[in-house]
Amino acid sequence: MKISTGxxxxxxxxxxxxxxxxxxTGPVMADEPWAERTQALGAxxxxxxxxxxxxxxxxxxxxxxxxxxxxxxxLDGVGRPExxxxxDPTRRKHPREQAFFRTAGPDAGSCAACHNQPASGGAGDxxxxxxxxxxxxxxxFDSLDPQFSSxxxxxxxxxxxxxxxxxxxxxxxxxxxxxxALSQARATGEPVRLGLRAKDVDFGYISAEPDxxxxxxxxxxxDTDLVVRPFTQKGVMTSLRQFTINALNHHxxxxxxxxxxxxxxxxxxxxGDGKTGEITAAxxxxxxxxxxxxxxxxRKVPEIDGWGEAAARGETHFTxxxxxxxxxxxxxxxSLSFTDPGPFDLSxxxxxxxxxxxxxxxxxxxxxxxxxxxxxxxxxxxxxxGDLKRHVMTDNQIDALGxxxxxxxxxxxxxxxxxxxxxxxxxxxxxxxxxxxxxxEIILAHxxxxxxxxxxxxxxxxxxxxxxxxxxxxxxxVP
Numbered sequence: 518m519k520i521s522t523g524x525x526x527x528x529x530x531x532x533x534x535x536x537x538x539x540x541x542t543g544p545v546m547a548d549e550p551w552a553e554r555t556q557a558l559g560a561x562x563x564x565x566x567x568x569x570x571x572x573x574x575x576x577x578x579x580x581x582x583x584x585x586x587x588x589x590x591x592l593d594g595v596g597r598p599e600x601x602x603x604x605d606p607t608r609r610k611h612p613r614e615q616a617f618f619r620t621a622g623p624d625a626g627s628c629a630a631c632h633n634q635p636a637s638g639g640a641g642d643x644x645x646x647x648x649x650x651x652x653x654x655x656x657x658f659d660s661l662d663p664q665f666s667s668x669x670x671x672x673x674x675x676x677x678x679x680x681x682x683x684x685x686x687x688x689x690x691x692x693x694x695x696x697x698a699l700s701q702a703r704a705t706g707e708p709v710r711l712g713l714r715a716k717d718v719d720f721g722y723i724s725a726e727p728d729x730x731x732x733x734x735x736x737x738x739x740d741t742d743l744v745v746r747p748f749t750q751k752g753v754m755t756s757l758r759q760f761t762i763n764a765l766n767h768h769x770x771x772x773x774x775x776x777x778x779x780x781x782x783x784x785x786x787x788x789g790d791g792k793t794g795e796i797t798a799a800x801x802x803x804x805x806x807x808x809x810x811x812x813x814x815x816r817k818v819p820e821i822d823g824w825g826e827a828a829a830r831g832e833t834h835f836t837x838x839x840x841x842x843x844x845x846x847x848x849x850x851x852s853l854s855f856t857d858p859g860p861f862d863l864s865x866x867x868x869x870x871x872x873x874x875x876x877x878x879x880x881x882x883x884x885x886x887x888x889x890x891x892x893x894x895x896x897x898x899x900x901x902x903g904d905l906k907r908h909v910m911t912d913n914q915i916d917a918l919g920x921x922x923x924x925x926x927x928x929x930x931x932x933x934x935x936x937x938x939x940x941x942x943x944x945x946x947x948x949x950x951x952x953x954x955x956x957x958e959i960i961l962a963h964x965x966x967x968x969x970x971x972x973x974x975x976x977x978x979x980x981x982x983x984x985x986x987x988x989x990x991x992x993x994x995v996p
Contacts, residue, residue, distance in 0.1 A: 554592045557583035561799040565806075565857075565876040574806065574878055581807025584800060586637055588626040589769050591616075591790070596623060597770035599789030604763055605865070606782045616770075620648040620666050623770040628804075631671040631768070636996040638811045640944035641671030643951040647768065649749075649925060667921045667930075669750055670951030673940050674757075675994050677748075678809030678855050678880055679899045680937065681757055683848050684747040687715035687905060688861060691743040698725035713737075715745070716848045718904045738906035740927075744861050747905050750949040752934030753926035756859045757805045759866040762796075771795050776865040798867060802857055806878055809855050812885035813900070814940035814994045824987055831988030834981050839970035843935045845904045849896040853880040902938035902992065908966035915964030915971070920950060931965065943994040956986045 560580045569577065589595045598613040600606065602622045617623050624647070629637045631645040648666035694713050701709040702725040713720040713736070721737030733741050740746065748754035754763070765771040770788060773796040774780075777787045785793040818825045835841065855878040858867040869875045880886050890898045911919035911931040921930040933949055946952065947959035963971035974982060 553590050555584070555587040555589050557587055557803075558593060558800060559797065561797075561803050564799045564802050564872065566872075566874040568854075568877040568879060571882045574810070574882060577803050577878075578807040578810050581803035581805070582637065584804050585628045585632075585807055588630075589771055590626075592792075593771065594788075594790055594792035594795030595626070595770050596790050597766065597772065597788035600766075600770075600772070600777075600787055602767040604766075606777050606787055622648075622767045625768045627769075628764065632674060634671075634673070635943045635994055638674045638808065638996075639994060640673040640940075641951070643670070643946055645671050646951055647671065649923075665923075667923050667925065668950050670946070670949060672748075672750070673814075673944055673994060674808050675811045675940055675996075676813035676899070676901065676937075677757055677811060678878070679813055679850065679853075679897075680747045680901060680905070681809065681859070682852065682855060682880075683716065683850055683899055683901075684745040684755075684905055685860060686851055687718070687745045688743060690715035691720060691739065691745070695723055695725070695731065695743055698723055699729060699731065701725070702727045703729070713739075713743070716904075718845070718848075718906055720906065738908060745905050747934070749925075750933050750936070751925045751928045752905070752907050753928055755861050755863075756866065757808050758801060758858055759862055761801055761804050761808070762866055765796055773801055774798060775801065775867050781865060801867075802876065805857050806876075809857070809878055810880060810883055812883070812996070813889065814943070814992060815888075816900075816991050817993050817995060818991050824991075827984045827987040828991045829988075830981075831984035831986065834977065834985045835988060838973040838977070838985070840974075842970065843904050843906070843908060843967065844902045844938050846902055847890070847898040847900045848904070849892055849894075850899050851896055853886060853897060854878075855880055900939055902941075903935045905934065907932050907934050910963065910965045910967060912964040912968055915962065915968060917962040918948065918964065938989065939992050940994045942990040942992050956989055957982065 557580055560583070561577065565573070565577055596613075596616045598616075599609050601609055625631055631641040631647065632638055633645075634640045634642065646668050649669055691713050694711055698709045698711045701711075706727050708724060708726055710722055710724040713723055719737065720739045720743075722735040724732040724735070726732075744755060746752050746755045748757070748760045754760045762773045762776055765773060766777065770790070772788055774794060775798050778794075779785050818828055835844075856869060857876050857878065858869050858872060860869050862868040890900070892898055907928060909929075909931055910933050911917075916931075918933065919931040924930050936949075941947070941956070946954050947956065948962065953959040953962060960971060960974050974985065977985075
């Protein structure tokens with residue numbers, strides 16, 4: 518079928534849309550309703566490689582943003598009638614009667630349907646909560662019962678590239694300690710016990726034996742492979758790439774070839790929806806590039822008399838109450854070079870050893886990155902107000918954050934990663950379930966490892982509490 522645009526007036530939106538489609542997806546077939554397909558899919562034909570120039574990175578991130586905001590349709594491959602939401606490719610036991618399910622998914626047409634507060638890539642209100650239930654790999658029920666699914670709020674993605682870079686460097690530091698312990702044990706013929714610290718965050722201890730075995734019983738807040746996993750409330754997702762592939766399948770029924778394709782499943786249409794090649798590795802790379810380059814949240818004082826002074830006092834209280842024990846104001850980062858695929862992903866998500874050449878997105882090229890502070894050693898100080906470590910968040914008196922009944926990825930149900938507070942002034946409501954409407958409520962909900970700071974806040978004067986909250990409200994997202 519040959520289509521000419523010559524008869525359309527210059528500037529016609531329809532002509533522009535068709536031209537874009539022809540550029541991105543090739544010739545239009547006679548029986549294909551092209552106008553209802555997501556035009557950005559396949560816009561990047563091959564995975565990017567090497568160090569991208571400023572223009573190259575801009576073009577890739579524009580494609581990634583278009584994919585993030587696109588409303589996918591069944592013509593793209595939305596839905597998974599014969600597959601579950603499980604991270605590991607899993608067939609359904611029974612045919613799906615409904616295309617969309619609120620809990621087991623698919624439950625959204627676009628990424629931005631949930632990540633939209635205060636802009637694309639942001640957080641979500643309670644209405645956008647998701648349900649993490651991949652432990653039941655063949656689940657085909659729609660239940661809000663916490664015995665079957667853990668309800669979670671939508672986290673924002675601003676500054677996510679910096680967070681992943683921090684996690685990578687911390688993982689390397691922890692693994693270097695393990696290697697040093699093993700080396701010392703072999704050299705001395707005696708057991709060696711070393712403290713595990715990364716970016717000055719304490720992750721417990723590791724003991725090594727001369728025979729090469731290690732004792733991991735004293736680990737604290739990190740997995741046994743010593744990989745810091747910075748994403749989700751539980752801190753169980755390694756990378757933006759893994760997070761993206763998981764979410765595409767769970768929430769849209771859009772399946773990435775690098776996990777659900779023939780290499781791993783033996784099928785080009787594992788979910789049985791009649792569509793093949795739904796999400797290419799290049800599509801995933803574009804989505805990752807956009808998320809990884811989202812600007813970091815900033816401090817911004819509202820133009821209200823007295824707010825700046827109150828926030829300054831509140832920042833002092835934040836330290837005095839002990840909040841910075843977990844909510845570290847900043848962590849040092851050595852490099853702004855974001856490689857994709859990254860080094861720590863496992864099967865089902867590409868890593869840097871599975872590709873001929875990986876891409877490098879230099880965050881230093883971005884205007885917003887030039888404003889990041891540095892320490893006296895020249896390291897970037899990432900102002901995340903977090904520590905990328907998991908903590909027990911309940912005790913026998915304060916258990917408001919202990920509503921989950923399922924563990925996730927072997928992380929106990931009352932253990933959560935420290936929430937990064939940058940952006941907290943733009944992402945109400947709060948808590949892993951988005952069920953606390955105010956900062957005062959979520960602070961008072963801290964138990965377990967956060968109990969001491971919580972009690973100090975609770976005992977403070979009302980003016981001190983108000984000042985602290987005024988400070989937190991200055992940590993905002995400015996797209």
